[in-house]
Amino acid sequence: MASDLERRAREAFVDDNFDLALDLYSQAIELDSTSAALFVERAQTNIKLRNFTDAVADADKAIELDHSMSKAYLRKGTACMKLGEYQTAKSALEMGLSLAPGDSRFTRLIKECDENITEEENHKQKNASVNSYGISATGNLEPEPIVEPPKPKYRYDFYNTPTEVVVTIFAKGVPAEYVRVDFGEQILSVSIDIPGEESYYFQPRLFAKIIPEKCKFQVLSTKIEVRLAKAESIGWPSLEYSSTKPLPQNITQAMKPYKPSYPSSKAKVDWDKLESQVKKEEKDEKLDGDAALNKLFRDIYGDGDEDMRRAMMKSFVESNGTVLSTSWKDVGSKKVEGTPPDGMELKKWEY
DSSP: OHHHHHHHHHHHHHTTOHHHHHHHHHHHHHHOTTOHHHHHHHHHHHHHTTOHHHHHHHHHHHHHHOTTOHHHHHHHHHHHHHTTOHHHHHHHHHHHHHHOTTOHHHHHHHHHHHHHHHHHHHHHHHGGGSOTTSBOTTSOBOOOOOOOOOOOSSOEEEEEOSSEEEEEEOOTTOOGGGEEEEEOSSBEEEEEOOTTSOOEEEOOBBSSOBOGGGOEEEEOSSOEEEEEEBSSOOBOSOSBOOTTOOOOBOHHHHTOOOOOOOOOOSSOOOHHHHHHHHHHHHHHOOOOHHHHHHHHHHHHHHHSOHHHHHHHHHHHHHTTTSOOOOOHHHHTTSOOOOOOOTTOOOOOOOO
């Protein structure tokens, strides 16, 4: 049955009926979810439909099922290039070239990646005259256009730490087995697929690049918490990328607490009451290990005065994350030295 669906999907693809081809490939995968070839073909179909994030996910699944399939790396490289993730694309294409050294498509696309990477570096250097406060070398303020993001099914929020961006999706009571989170060089993909309910997809292109292998997530009773490891130690003023994106903030500004505001709607929803309920549930939630410790630090920071926050930030940054002081009197007039645990070696952050 799966082979018949695959044959019909190929015929639809050749006829440029990509929507039908995608549907048929998806049906075939439901019947045979261990076929790397099916995921590769569906990835190509998603590329034709400009579903580049889905194409990357299909290519990754094909690679997971068969590491030796060069075509899977070609599909991933192509989709990542369309997303502007040239470093990730180049890595995938180089792996594919090692499996198929005679395929000129890999060498051509790798060359194109190199050109785009060089162009990005030149662009960064060109804009180096604009500092982190949005002021150019001539002293003129850079404009910051307001972009209204689309409203997702679940409300989300985010905040900065020196090394991470923490994204919270307020999806209450979602079983962990129905949640899938994937990370790319500059993309986050969150999907919730509960049987009998409408699927939820949140796939923003991120404000800046991340380190995928260091990112992680946790499904809790009241929310999904995603921790994005920053590639650069800058504050993100927004979660999503924009071609006219505002300049990054310094870390102290980015971590300053604020009261969230929510869009109005025809349905009369008491957002303040909803927020207080969520906060109460979060407060009552029993956490373990690092999650409990991180919540404790966030609560101390959020409830503290300005001097306490300054002390926490200064001690954390200067000690490379080994000291956290709440007394500005103790740390305000001196540099905080790192104190690693017994048996550990202190290494400085590289910016």
